[in-house]
Amino acid sequence: MARRGPRGGGAVKRERILRAAIRIFSQKGYFNSKVSEIARPAGVADGTIYLYFKNKDDLLISLFEEKMGEVVADVRARVADGGGALPRLRIFIRNHMDLLTREAGLIEVIQVELRQSNKFMKEYVPVKFLEYLDVISGILEDGKREGVFRSDLNVTLARRAIFGALDEISLAYVLSRKRKYDPAAAAEEVYRIFAEGLAPHATKKGEDE
Amino acid sequence: MARRGPRGGGAVKRERILRAAIRIFSQKGYFNSKVSEIARPAGVADGTIYLYFKNKDDLLISLFEEKMGEVVADVRARVADGGGALPRLRIFIRNHMDLLTREAGLIEVIQVELRQSNKFMKEYVPVKFLEYLDVISGILEDGKREGVFRSDLNVTLARRAIFGALDEISLAYVLSRKRKYDPAAAAEEVYRIFAEGLAPHATKKGEDE
Amino acid sequence: MARRGPRGGGAVKRERILRAAIRIFSQKGYFNSKVSEIARPAGVADGTIYLYFKNKDDLLISLFEEKMGEVVADVRARVADGGGALPRLRIFIRNHMDLLTREAGLIEVIQVELRQSNKFMKEYVPVKFLEYLDVISGILEDGKREGVFRSDLNVTLARRAIFGALDEISLAYVLSRKRKYDPAAAAEEVYRIFAEGLAPHATKKGEDE
Amino acid sequence: MARRGPRGGGAVKRERILRAAIRIFSQKGYFNSKVSEIARPAGVADGTIYLYFKNKDDLLISLFEEKMGEVVADVRARVADGGGALPRLRIFIRNHMDLLTREAGLIEVIQVELRQSNKFMKEYVPVKFLEYLDVISGILEDGKREGVFRSDLNVTLARRAIFGALDEISLAYVLSRKRKYDPAAAAEEVYRIFAEGLAPHATKKGEDE
DNA sequence: TATGAATGAGACTTCATTCAT
């Protein structure tokens, strides 16, 4: 399963490097993290990192793809046996908020650096991130078919709205030291907003009122 | 009448530098932008930037505060005479999507770099950004009082959800060259999701179904 | 009498600049002093300095030459009517130690920067400084003729020894905040050392003893 | 056996850098010496200097402390077995003048830059330099006890006078291309001045005459 | 495979000097 670099014991070392990178990147940001600062807690020499990753950029991308890949596979499995679109949306949202506890560093890196990465890695397409969004799309499409979401719903837009809401709430949670709210309760509230906000039967509101 | 120096012509020069910084930062990201790359399109020498800004960080922060300050003042004025919470929410959302056209670069810098900035400017508090979020809070509080939003609504959470949704949609819009959707239409759809998602009378949905 | 630059009111301005330069150079050293740091306390604009001095180097050299010139003229006058070589040596030494109080900054600049200046102004010959040393030479030559100093005395060497001793003692005095000793008493002690150290009749001392 | 890194080969490299720094600093002065100008003759890359020294200041300080430390240890050993205070004073003076030939650059750097350093490194205490002065103090104290120096001699002052005389003579020697006098003969003359100038039995001279 | 000392390109920033007003 090991992607690049030496195999066998090397896979362990590679994993240690990725874990250290997540920690350091999440603490200081990609550009302020030095390769040597990642090597030290990973327990390897600076040069060793270049046996497993092409360069610093590649370390970030590998981190995105591999760790995000695990997250995608995991959420897919959880959502798979969820029943209808609404319970699956709830599972998705709960899972995302739950990641804050399980994978705080990873979430933070993705939130902050994935945005940056567009700027300096023009050619990079964040495949796994798009797959994560696709999980939402899948749920939304099913919900339209089931009739629990509006039939004219713009799925592309809605999935961005859902992800954006979750992401921003996560960011605020991660950045604030105080942990103002409970992730599980927040998940429920976000679910409610979108479950109702996307529902078909609501009467139109707004300036007509 | 325009003289040299920080007064008169100087203010013009400072504005040129800020504009150039927005353009370059939005194109390449803060860390990949060289001071000289900002000086050139601003039509000043590298050193001149340091007459108006303490250093590169200060340039970014000034940009956040001053330009975001204008945005906040502007949206406040627009929202002020909007009537009830719902039409004001609609105005806010429309205005945000509208900024994509009017101030694409600024929006992009704020989206991408404001997040980064937490990492390398520990002490910086994004005052104007928080004021922008406060505009949403104000609308939500009023809506609760008016009865158009749930009385038990967690305003802190909801305002993050709204901003997050708008921000993510904006980002996708800005980053994609193809401009898949029309900002105005997108605004309407986002408005609808939140107007209904935050409404009080909806029957509870979810696992009960 | 004004050397360079505008005359009339200008001479006052020039003097203010020189005085400010002495203060700043003595506090921070030549290389760490900025031209603007001298302009401010002198009450002139940065550019004005260049009306009176060719450049920063010239400011230092002018300072050496003009202020040192005054010192030389002054000590010459004092020494002129001193009588024999010994009382004139005493006057010279007393005067030098006295300058510590009257012209602390100037003395400090000369001590510290005159040495440096050899390094970056290869072509500069410190005329006035050499004239100051010549005052000592004159006294020593007279003393030899009078018979109060050894006839085989190497005047070049001895004048350096005297100046070096005074200079080092001055430096220690100027740099130490505590002002350990009284300049007048120090002058007396230095005088005694050299008066006796240069005297002819002393029996040879050293390993023979 | 010589390996790379700060141990083994590294110490050699560090020494090469210090030697190059002495040469360049003595030629051009600290502020006019560029780091790259030191790196080149040291045979290392610019960045390598920063593996061995924190910054340019640290390079100068290390140079002061380490090289001056060697000089102090050396003169202490030479003086140790010198017998009485007078022969030890002679050894000290001879050794100092001798350094002009053996360590011309070092002496020049210390003379010129140690003075400057007070200005820009406020916190730096030139420990080794003070130890060098202490060697003189020791001799003077012993001489007082032996009765070859005046019992009321101000040791602090006298040691400054001796060092100042030697330093100034050295400076003149080092700066003049022509090498007017022979260091050994100069040493003898300086020795004679101080041996007699500090002696106790001399009749008081000066204003009484 | 692993190391980590060494490299050197390049960025930020300073500041003496100029010159339009």
Next chain:
DNA sequence: GATGAATGAAGTCTCATTCAT
């Protein structure tokens, strides 16, 4: 003459990457 905003050359230092061991 006086100003001080503007200039831009140049220096220190960092750090991703290499490669001899």
